[in-house]
Amino acid sequence: MKPAAPPLPDTRGSARPYWAATLRDELQLPFCDACRGAIFYPRDFCPSCGGRAVTWRRCSGRGTVYSYSVIHTHPDPAFKQRLPYTVALVTLEEGARLMTEIVDCPPESVRVGMAVAVKFRRVSEDAALPVFAPAGART
Amino acid sequence: MKRGATSIVGVAESALGIVPDRSALELMGDAALAALDDAGLGVKDVDGLFAQTPYLWHPSISLGEHLGVSPRFTGSTNMGGASFVGFVQHAALAIEAGLCEVALIAYGSNQRSGGGRLVTGSEQLSFEAPYGTIYPATSYALMAQRHMAQYGTTSEQLAEVAVAARRWAQLNPKAMERGPLGIDDVLASRMITSPLHKLDCCLVTDGGGAVVMTSTARARSLRKPAVPVLGAATAHVHRQVLQMPDLTVTAATQSGERAFAMAGLKPADIDVVQIYDAFTINVILALEDLGFCSKGEGGPFVAGQRIAPGGALPVNTSGGGLSYCHPGMLGIFLLIEAVRQLRREAGERQVGAVQTALVHGIGGVHSAHCTTILGGAA
Numbered sequence: 001m002k003p004a005a006p007p008l009p010d011t012r013g014s015a016r017p018y019w020a021a022t023l024r025d026e027l028q029l030p031f032c033d034a035c036r037g038a039i040f041y042p043r044d045f046c047p048s049c050g051g052r053a054v055t056w057r058r059c060s061g062r063g064t065v066y067s068y069s070v071i072h073t074h075p076d077p078a079f080k081q082r083l084p085y086t087v088a089l090v091t092l093e094e095g096a097r098l099m100t101e102i103v104d105c106p107p108e109s110v111r112v113g114m115a116v117a118v119k120f121r122r123v124s125e126d127a128a129l130p131v132f133a134p135a136g137a138r139t
Numbered sequence: 140m141k142r143g144a145t146s147i148v149g150v151a152e153s154a155l156g157i158v159p160d161r162s163a164l165e166l167m168g169d170a171a172l173a174a175l176d177d178a179g180l181g182v183k184d185v186d187g188l189f190a191q192t193p194y195l196w197h198p199s200i201s202l203g204e205h206l207g208v209s210p211r212f213t214g215s216t217n218m219g220g221a222s223f224v225g226f227v228q229h230a231a232l233a234i235e236a237g238l239c240e241v242a243l244i245a246y247g248s249n250q251r252s253g254g255g256r257l258v259t260g261s262e263q264l265s266f267e268a269p270y271g272t273i274y275p276a277t278s279y280a281l282m283a284q285r286h287m288a289q290y291g292t293t294s295e296q297l298a299e300v301a302v303a304a305r306r307w308a309q310l311n312p313k314a315m316e317r318g319p320l321g322i323d324d325v326l327a328s329r330m331i332t333s334p335l336h337k338l339d340c341c342l343v344t345d346g347g348g349a350v351v352m353t354s355t356a357r358a359r360s361l362r363k364p365a366v367p368v369l370g371a372a373t374a375h376v377h378r379q380v381l382q383m384p385d386l387t388v389t390a391a392t393q394s395g396e397r398a399f400a401m402a403g404l405k406p407a408d409i410d411v412v413q414i415y416d417a418f419t420i421n422v423i424l425a426l427e428d429l430g431f432c433s434k435g436e437g438g439p440f441v442a443g444q445r446i447a448p449g450g451a452l453p454v455n456t457s458g459g460g461l462s463y464c465h466p467g468m469l470g471i472f473l474l475i476e477a478v479r480q481l482r483r484e485a486g487e488r489q490v491g492a493v494q495t496a497l498v499h500g501i502g503g504v505h506s507a508h509c510t511t512i513l514g515g516a517a
Contacts, residue, residue: 067285079271112288
């Protein structure tokens, strides 16, 4: 049987600083020392230019909705109890694109291109999930 | 790989639909033996094995054991549902290199009777799964939503793909869903992961399929007309949708361009098209990326039942994954239908004297793209 708890992020390896930062309500990513591009998902090299040195920096937390989908059914009881909810791909100001959830916004009001800002939802001792709300929304 | 040097000489399905008393391996074996019968070859003629299925950890090795084949060349590269279309390229290369002479490509799955959900192994997408996406449907939904926002594609246009598939399935006695279906029925079906409704999504069935290949020189002496492989190519860019650079452009742009170049053909030369239709949006994106219409025009292109029986471009003439069968991976069945059309064995759904067919496999979440172009049977 599936557990009632949703799947948790794997906080080990190259992504460790990413998840550690979420516990401080910060969105941090590695940036390539060579091409300066944001790297997501986190790696300790740059898949864009092949650079082998990266520096972690805090992101602004602002971005825009690149695409979204309202989930109306889910086999996992942990998600079923929250239906419907809106998952989205959000493009950060820094250029990286994340899978996330849009919160504080009715599903029917979500739009492609909408400005959003990050919030954090604690899911374990080791991680908070970055989620996004309409920019300027009450936090 | 040399244009036309190898050919498909046998194709077959196992029992399809709901087959509760056969395992995935048995369905794969059933299809393999039937495809060898179709070719007029015996199991001991096989010296190359290519298999993939989510239900076996070592697909080609298990198939070899099951059939009693110890191959000279073997492969189970996992390109998702596109694997079998990609295996045509692998088999062609192995045959041309003299590493094997008769290659068997096979698939089997009891996804329907085994519980409905496809086994996807222990891999968890750590930056996606915690958000409650439905894998793989939500990935395709995100592509559809982006295509709608960027190009004005509509739910009605997506539904056109499902309705066209159903109209082909009505001409295919082996298809699972053959009842009447209209645009409104698709739009009225339950929303799963917006903008995809239940009837924008493929079936869940049991089934196996197999394809036999050999050199075109040897093929001439076999039972059925040989169907030559004119071009084949594979491409992938991302594994998970959050790494897809542009949700409206797939690696079919690469695989299609290379396969067409090898075949010396262009989209206008293709008589019949088979595209992996796990979801309605797949067909629209692939028609654009393979060059059958320009980027963003896929929605209007499929409108007015243009890809249905009697339409300008016959697409998924078996009824596809949307209405014929979809036992987890569809690629092998796209090849089988293309070969039947080229051999003029497609009965009521035969689209005339077909001389060229394009088969486009898609694996993962529009991740792997395998394009194979087949020529006229001789």
